[in-house]
Amino acid sequence: MDTISIKTRDSYNVYLGKGILQGLPGLLNDTSYEAISGRNLIYIVTDRNVSRHYLKGIISGLKKNGYKIKYSVFSPGEALKNHQSLFKLLQTMVKRGLTRDSAVIGLGGGVIGDFSGFAASIYMRGCGFIQIPTTLLAQVDSSVGGKVGINLKAGKNLVGSFYNPVFVLSDISTLHTLEAREIICGLAEIIKSGLIFSKELFEDVLDFFRDYIGENKKTAPSVEIKKLLLSDMDFLQEIIHKSISIKGEIVRVDERESDLRMILNFGHTFGHAVEKLTRYRRFLHGEAVLLGMKIACELSLACGRVGENDLRKIRGLLNIFGIPSVKGLKAKTIFNQLGVDKKKKEGKIHYIVLDEIGRAVSETEIDESKVIACIEKVLAEQAGNNK
Ligand SMILES: NC(=O)c1ccc[n+]([C@@H]2O[C@H](COP(=O)([O-])OP(=O)(O)OC[C@H]3O[C@@H](n4cnc5c(N)ncnc54)[C@H](O)[C@@H]3O)[C@@H](O)[C@H]2O)c1
CATH class of the missing domain: 3.40.50.1970 (Rossmann fold)
Structure with missing residues (x-):
């Protein structure tokens, strides 16, 4: 233990x-x-x-x-x-x-x-x-x-x-x-912890799923992902341990959610908007976070932060997890919903973006058009995947 x-x-x-x-x-x-x-x-x-x-x-x-x-x-x-x-x-x-x-x-x-x-x-x-x-x-x-x-x-x-x-x-x-879809939701949070705080954790997960990642690979069924993950309980314990330590460290430095703890919202700002617009019925929380992380990663690239090489790896990993259809979701509506989110501070939306795998920062000065373009890009890609 x-x-x-x-x-x-x-x-x-x-x-x-x-x-x-x-x-x-x-x-x-x-x-x-x-x-x-x-x-x-x-x-x-x-x-x-x-x-x-x-x-x-x-x-x-x-x-x-x-x-x-x-x-x-x-x-x-x-x-x-x-x-x-x-x-x-x-x-x-x-x-x-x-x-x-x-x-x-x-x-x-x-x-x-x-x-x-x-x-x-x-x-x-x-x-x-x-x-x-x-x-x-x-x-x-x-x-x-x-x-x-x-x-x-x-x-x-x-x-x-x-x-x-x-x-x-x-x-x-x-x-x-636990149901397989719920396992994916937990995995989404583990991947998030790696992306914002620990390259090592991200690479561990990437390496574990390497057989699923590739140019023309389709998303893997969630039951298959659950089976694979639970077939190696030592690995699972290790990545859970690392994620808990990361959350513990962030909470130790910033218990009351001022600045550092905000980076935990990576992918969540967009994810919450999607959950709300689909009335919490279509997406499980973690599935919305997966979609939100895809948008946040594209935004990181559009802001000149994360590099193409890192982004290729992230896309490869995130794309193996199937998420519900994005049918009916519009980029502008998602953007408008962000403004209603309680994570807005001093009238500004705090976007959590990646500088590189393992390091995230908060950005407030991003053009509306840039954000909408990134949401549009991910929705279009996702619509293709869901076909
Ligand atoms: N306090 C925080 O910091 C924090 C952070 C993230 C999320 N949350 C909250 O967590 C909630 C979501 O939690 P969740 O994703 O665990 O969902 P959940 O608690 O609804 O559990 C998901 C489903 O799994 C079932 N279940 C739970 N354990 C099981 C098991 N071992 N075997 C079989 N079935 C099992 C539950 O009955 C439920 O149907 C949201 O309300 C969210 O706001 C809080």
Whole structure:
């Protein structure tokens, strides 16, 4: 098992490995966090897809170790992150006797992590919180950095807080039951981490998929990519470890999302616009980020930053992942949507562009026509791929 230390205001460990879920009672026993070492009530928040595979085993392990357990199982999906569900959970937590000295475990993907973490952050002004991320995206991204929250009608993640867990337990064996498209979404975040911060990580992934990359190669089916990736769990653990370390380092330097943390939005600015314009129905988040990264890379070239050689490698890798059709999407509409995004600061859109593989910067002075041309280029290429 790897232990990665995230050094923030209140530092915490991410435990990463294969088949380590059964080690949860041991990790709880070892923590100095009072509520947990005192065998107080533990409240597990999860969703149906995850509970089906993992809840029973976790509860039985904890009970054997003397913990009192209560739990809530919700319907899966982004719709959970709303204020009605939040207040329903908080009221159930009161009814079931949770005190400030209890701890909440978020067992699931980013939705469960954001939702349960936010509940823990405001319940009686904050109780203990443990993340057990079970999607690749949650393991490399949402479980690290302390951002928790819910959505409003006006937009995603508009209500929330920064609330760090006591620890994160990432068992990569749970990825076997995850849908193939969700694996691609996590991979998109890993590739993003490589592009913005670590050439080595990017080259690792590029090298792993080298047989799929070439002039006339078609996109690979997501089930095939999942199978290949999960056939080498050591490699998977290594790239997840590197991604967590990168996110940890960015968060250590800039916990409250001022400048450095903004580079994590690489590909997201465009991706969010596409998700919103397709009403969150057509693209999974990571798929929209893949499209967004393609646009951000073309923009990097158009701004005279990233070189053709780097761009060829990036295009080669990004093109192996199939994404939903871009039918009906217009470059100008995507551009207009960028202005509505909350990532806009002081009236200016911050575009995250690549200087080279492994280094990203924020640019605010880019001509509208240049941005629209890059979006148009990628949409046209994508329309060709989707045929
Ligand atoms: N807090 C942050 O810093 C941060 C960062 C990125 C994304 N997010 C948030 O994360 C959310 C997306 O997270 P996600 O991509 O993990 O989606 P998700 O939580 O919706 O999970 C995706 C699907 O996989 C299922 N699932 C989860 N684990 C499984 C497993 N091991 N086996 C089988 N099925 C499983 C879920 O039930 C769900 O249907 C969004 O709400 C986004 O806003 C937060």
